[in-house]
Amino acid sequence: MSRVVAVTGASGGVGRACVQEFARRGDRLALLARGTTGLDAAADEARRAGAAEVITVPVDVADAGAVEEAVAQIEQDLGPVDVWVNSAFTSVFAPFHEITAQEYQRATEVTYLGYVHCTMSVLRRMRERDRGVIVQVGSALAYRGVPLQTVYCGARHAVQGFHESLRCELLHDRSGVSVTMVQMPALNTPQFTWVLSKLPQKAQPVPPIYQPEVAARAVAFAADHPRRREYWVGASTVGTLVANAVAPGLLDRYLARTGYSSQQTGEPRDPDQPVNMWEPADGPEGRDFGAHGTFDARAKTRSWQQVVAHHYPQVAAAAVGATAVATVASIASGLGRRAGRGRA
Structure with a gap:
């Protein structure tokens, strides 16, 4: 029987790949994001992939009131939400001293409070039914901060703490609702094209790089097996988190030495590249960014660590x-x- 699955950040990147993964299962899907161009394209792909039903819900997850209205609409149009996937985010690539307070606030409202707003609204309904799954899409950077990404790392650390606290409360209440988190590696998503960047060179994910479909498979697996508190995706995520637990001071020094160059391609950044912080980069006149970024030639389509972890x-x-x-x-x-x- 098909489930009702809602995905935020569904217009691009990991969220877009998740939509396709759940569509192939024949689920009924609610796609949430700000930009209508990407949402419409994602919905068309989902229908072709086999989704039982698809609706698009344009919403800014930083707006708690708008999120509440979106969840109410989804449950009215599709029925009770079985699986909710939080994936929407925005960020800034820059040294901390070059980021304004307004940029920090906006990115945190989307990347951290967006998860809180969505979880708060859908969880209230799930608790009444005593069933449901919430999957928080995270990152290895939820545990390990890196230079040039203080905004993103701070928000991901906040999501991690929020997730752990909430999980304890649900366990205490013996709730039938499950929350789990999936910590991702470097991924080939469009974020490096549209995240606000103040770097002199083009931003890039730190190799090894994985395709977003690897992330989507992990999210779908977590939705099917939500009792585990979190999942680590990719050998690089495992290595980073283990190294941070064992020798965080040494890792500080290593990243101070390598973190700037490893996150830039060596090519000059386009000063006119789109920025999705204040307005969606794929607005009505924008282009569809899809699930993939510009690093297909270097990205892995499979993670053997994931195969072992899932089986x-x-x-x-x-x-x-x-x-x-x-x-x-x-x-x-x-x-x-x-x-x-x-x-x-």
């Missing part, structure tokens, strides 16, 4: 089986050698 019971069973076979073979070989020596 660890089977992987563990296979490892145990392989160990057992190796042990039996070793014993048999030893017995054979002993028998040979006895005959000699």
Whole structure:
């Protein structure tokens, strides 16, 4: 039976890829974002991919009142929301001292408070029904700050703390509602084309880079298995979080040395590139940015860490089986050698 799935940030990047992933399952989809060009294109793709029903809901998640109206509309048009995916964000690429208070406030309102507003509105309804899943799309930067991204890292850290606190409350109440968070690696999304940048060079994700479909598969898996508190996607995410837990001071110094160059391509930034902070970059006269950025040639389509993480019971069973076979073979070989020596 198809579920009602709502995705914020659905017009581009990870949100857009999530829409396609859930559409292939035949779910009924509500697509939320500010820009209508991207929303309309995403809706057309979803219908072609097999979505049972699709509606678009233009909304700014920074506006709590507008979010409440959007959730009410979704439940009226499609029915009770089964899965809510928070993915909308905006940010600034710049050293902290070059960012204005207004830019900081706006980005935080979208990237952190947007998650809070959406979760608050849909959770109230889910608690009444005692069922539902909320997936928070996060990042390795929810744990590990990097230079030139103080806005984004601060908001992601805030989402992480909010998520943990809320999860504890739901566990205390023995609620049938689940919240989980998916921590993403560097992804090939359009954000590097439309995020406000004050860098001298074009911004880029720090390699290794993964395609947004890798992220979408992780989100869909988390929606199906929401009892786990969070998921890590990509070996780079695992390595970063482990290194930060073990030697954060050394990582500070390493990132201070490499973090500026690794986040820039070496090519001059286009001073006229679109900025989606105050207005959607894909407004009525804008272009559809899609799910992918400009790094397709360098992006990975699969994460083996993700395969293992999603199938660890089977992987563990296979490892145990392989160990057992190796042990039996070793014993048999030893017995054979002993028998040979006895005959000699």
